[in-house]
Amino acid sequence: MDSRTRILERIRQAIGSEDTGGDIEATFQSLCETSTDAPAQPDLSPEDTVSRFIAEAQRNGAIVTELEDLDQVQPWLQEQAKALATPPTLSLSPWVTALERDWAPLQVTRSAPQPFDSWGLVRAHSAMAETGTIMSLSRECPSGLLFLVERLVVLIDRQDIVRFQEDAWDRLLDGQRLPRTVNLITGPSRTADIEQQIQIGAHGPRRADYLIVESLTR
Amino acid sequence: MSGVHIHDPGVNFIARSRGALNDDNLQQALEKAGSGFVHKRQAAIERVPNFEAMRDRALRARQRALKNLDVYLLHFEKKVIEAGGQVHWVETPDEMRQTVVDLCHQYDARTVTKGKSMVGEEVELNEALEEAGIEPQETDLGEYVIQLAHERPSHIVAPALHKTKAQVQSLFREHHNLGERDLDEVESIVNEARDVIRDRFLGADVGITGANMLIAETGTAAIVTNEGNGDLTATLPRTHIVTTSIDKVIPTWKDASAILRVLARSATGQDITTYTTFFTGPKSEQDEDGPENFHIVLMDNRRTEILGSEYEEMLHCIRCGACMNHCPVYQSVGGHTYNSVYPGPMGAVLTPLLRHGKDDYQLPNASTFCGRCESVCPVRIPLPGLMRKLRDQEQREATLNKASTLAVKLFCRLSNRPGLYRRLTSPAVNLLHWLSGRRGRFRSIPFMSGWTRHRDFTAPQGASFQTQWRSRKSPQRGGSPQEKRSRRNG
Numbered sequence: 001m002d003s004r005t006r007i008l009e010r011i012r013q014a015i016g017s018e019d020t021g022g023d024i025e026a027t028f029q030s031l032c033e034t035s036t037d038a039p040a041q042p043d044l045s046p047e048d049t050v051s052r053f054i055a056e057a058q059r060n061g062a063i064v065t066e067l068e069d070l071d072q073v074q075p076w077l078q079e080q081a082k083a084l085a086t087p088p089t090l091s092l093s094p095w096v097t098a099l100e101r102d103w104a105p106l107q108v109t110r111s112a113p114q115p116f117d118s119w120g121l122v123r124a125h126s127a128m129a130e131t132g133t134i135m136s137l138s139r140e141c142p143s144g145l146l147f148l149v150e151r152l153v154v155l156i157d158r159q160d161i162v163r164f165q166e167d168a169w170d171r172l173l174d175g176q177r178l179p180r181t182v183n184l185i186t187g188p189s190r191t192a193d194i195e196q197q198i199q200i201g202a203h204g205p206r207r208a209d210y211l212i213v214e215s216l217t218r
Numbered sequence: 219m220s221g222v223h224i225h226d227p228g229v230n231f232i233a234r235s236r237g238a239l240n241d242d243n244l245q246q247a248l249e250k251a252g253s254g255f256v257h258k259r260q261a262a263i264e265r266v267p268n269f270e271a272m273r274d275r276a277l278r279a280r281q282r283a284l285k286n287l288d289v290y291l292l293h294f295e296k297k298v299i300e301a302g303g304q305v306h307w308v309e310t311p312d313e314m315r316q317t318v319v320d321l322c323h324q325y326d327a328r329t330v331t332k333g334k335s336m337v338g339e340e341v342e343l344n345e346a347l348e349e350a351g352i353e354p355q356e357t358d359l360g361e362y363v364i365q366l367a368h369e370r371p372s373h374i375v376a377p378a379l380h381k382t383k384a385q386v387q388s389l390f391r392e393h394h395n396l397g398e399r400d401l402d403e404v405e406s407i408v409n410e411a412r413d414v415i416r417d418r419f420l421g422a423d424v425g426i427t428g429a430n431m432l433i434a435e436t437g438t439a440a441i442v443t444n445e446g447n448g449d450l451t452a453t454l455p456r457t458h459i460v461t462t463s464i465d466k467v468i469p470t471w472k473d474a475s476a477i478l479r480v481l482a483r484s485a486t487g488q489d490i491t492t493y494t495t496f497f498t499g500p501k502s503e504q505d506e507d508g509p510e511n512f513h514i515v516l517m518d519n520r521r522t523e524i525l526g527s528e529y530e531e532m533l534h535c536i537r538c539g540a541c542m543n544h545c546p547v548y549q550s551v552g553g554h555t556y557n558s559v560y561p562g563p564m565g566a567v568l569t570p571l572l573r574h575g576k577d578d579y580q581l582p583n584a585s586t587f588c589g590r591c592e593s594v595c596p597v598r599i600p601l602p603g604l605m606r607k608l609r610d611q612e613q614r615e616a617t618l619n620k621a622s623t624l625a626v627k628l629f630c631r632l633s634n635r636p637g638l639y640r641r642l643t644s645p646a647v648n649l650l651h652w653l654s655g656r657r658g659r660f661r662s663i664p665f666m667s668g669w670t671r672h673r674d675f676t677a678p679q680g681a682s683f684q685t686q687w688r689s690r691k692s693p694q695r696g697g698s699p700q701e702k703r704s705r706r707n708g
Binding site for chain 2: 002003004006007008010011012013014015016017019024025027028031032035037039040041042043056060093094112115130131133138139140141142143144145146147148164165166169172173177178179180181182183184185186187188189190191192193194195196197199201202203204205
């Protein structure tokens, strides 16, 4: 008898169940159907979705900017880079690359982001108002890019902002194969491991910008 | 890197507490950490109007998971395999260590980056990797600090909570080539660690993380972090190994939300941690990045003994650390005093159940039963009740010959004989009253310095209660019903 069998046997003995040998998929589905339980969510009306998203994201340290369309993104980046002594290099997610836009004077790189002066420009799959969180999928954006850049700039289509996590799960679990990684990100990287003082910029980005664009359709 | 300094298990909890209370650095660190977590949690739960409903929903998710644990684990396994990953079932810490080492050998791993994993700490994984010639590199800042210090975590969320800034600075000076750089500010310490650890992420052969939850619905492992180290550990190396335990499984993504809504609020006072990440299988053709190999190592280590027992509620624990943040004992003596990777009230219950060590049964006694742990537990674990059951069990099984047990037995016999009790106690009461003199208190009593070092011991103030009762009652015996009523109400 192997460890798996012994562990399962002990579990069944403890909870008083039996190995019916039936289809595990069917058993699981029937359990899910018989034990539905409404979520306990924060208070949030549909009209407040975007304003709550902005407020929560800002409270969690993200810098939020609202833009009308994609054409305003490059001037915004240029303005942000103007004050810097060293021009940052820009790593793009595949969706942004496919836009085939000119990001000059920012220099686009395809190599791994450097520890300093590296910015990432990506598009969120969804955003959740309840906590000011964005969701990125590894089939749309390399997960590593989200963590290796010094400053992460996330494009968010206004229509992609949903109220709760459960709404984002509905968009995620759409019958497609799940991506290897689903990243939820809320503000910049941080640590409080030294005397409980919150320090922004641990291993991930030191700054997180959320650009809410009226419509990201090309 | 040499092994961890383990506290001598021969020294008991009381002796370790004494050491902790006299450790100035520890007391300084505890004082700084102390109320921070408590205030942040309070502010976070006040920001939502229905935190109590969130707690109930999270508890129901945990209860449902355990009720059909076999089904959820099997469905989880099926989905991991369908996604291209593998699940390894292990019964003991030894088996966990061997399985992870074998996997590392299978992939010719020389260096391993690690995200924080309490199960990894529970099985002392780093020591096993080192013995096998594989270099484990901790990447969570707190874990990195204690790895440099060769210590165990003292808190399940903030592993280096017992270290002061000055101690961390001195560790970095010893182990890093700092040159002229100064580390006066917390920012410079964090930047130093960021620089050193970044190269490790890029060069590691295998990444090992824990899991906060396993979602049966899709075979997904979830981690919650703030630094981003867990994600780089899981994403950049060719192989990702998750060290976890059977009690981490929950049925669905909606249940994951139920847990997430109470986890960060209870732990650090955040509505959600900066990063919450879900891993399903290795990288597939459709993914932009990720590891080629994905392994889940699923450990029992006596959790099946707890399941279905009078301690089952302990398996609801979601490892937020709120109980220790609110515990007056933990806040006085710190985590290492518990001699376990699980300290505080949750550790005082879990450690004896998982380890069955002789010394472990002292831990449930390390509580004032003030009840704060139960009142803040996001999944309402009745921690004082479970500790009381363990105390009871200890009295019945572990220490039949202890002097304290004999003393309690003697007292039981004596109190069943009121006449004998009075004859023995009355002279003793009079003697103590006389010895205490006018002060009415003792400054010191032989063999009771544990009490009298910090406070006086009050002496009996005259005749015993029973003697006084008899002397006051006798002349009033009888009388009209009205007089009796007036005496009762008076």
